[in-house]
Amino acid sequence: MQGLFITLEGGEGAGKSTQIPVMRGFYEKRGRQVLTLREPGGTPCAEEMRRILKTRRTDDELCDRAELLLMYAARAQLTHTVILPALEAGKVVICDRYDLSTVAYQGGGRGISAEIIDACRKAAIGSFRPDLTLLLDLEVEQGMQRARARGAADRFEASETAFFERVRRAYLESARRDPEHIRIIDASKNVGEVTAQILNVLEGLNA
Ligand SMILES: Nc1ncnc2c1ncn2[C@@H]1O[C@H](COP(=O)(O)OP(=O)(O)O)[C@@H](O)[C@H]1O
Ligand SMILES: [Mg+2]
Secondary structure: OOOEEEEEEOOOOOOHHHHHHHHHHHHHHOOOOEEEEEOOOOOHHHHHHHHHHHOOOOOOOOOHHHHHHHHHHHHHHHHHHHHHHHHHOOOEEEEEOOHHHHHHHHHHHOOOOHHHHHHHHHHHHOOOOOOEEEEEEOOHHHHHHHHHOOOOOOOOOOOOHHHHHHHHHHHHHHHHHOOOOEEEEEOOOOHHHHHHHHHHHHHOOOO
């Protein structure tokens, strides 16, 4: 069995957490061992980094560069200690957010240049990339409504609408540039219809 690395991307409330169990079921039914993860986090050290990244505080606001580097520190830890060994063991690894989130949030959202992000990516994960990224796309306001219904906002969720519009634009621009690896899913539809679109893509992978 060859390992397979699939990542889910999209704004808050797009439905990533909702769809991951369905994807797990799809592969388990085919006899695959599946590992589901989330970013930032997924190892004890990376979860500590996640807490720093997610916590709103006024005494020492995380600056954009520290945010970027901490994201990549967490990604390096998860990739080298968990994802790569699982793929070598032939597992299907499904990750809720991964590198495209940095392009969208720290790049599009915060305005950090592609050159700087590329350099950090190279340091953290070299040339490693997901086999497939599913981009759950929907209008910012619709996603915010769904996320609001879920509870209190973390450091990212507390951002302004304009920030999320830039995030969405960066996501869509990446998908336009690399349609082979990044598939856009219309996440504005109901849960069942979103699932159907995702399974349709997975069936087409033949893995
Ligand atoms: N397609 C959908 N239509 C309507 N509500 C949805 C849909 N997908 C998820 N939800 C709901 O919206 C909220 C956010 O979904 P979630 O899966 O947690 O999003 P994410 O993990 O992308 O932030 C949850 O309350 C979830 O039940
Ligand atoms: Mg989620």
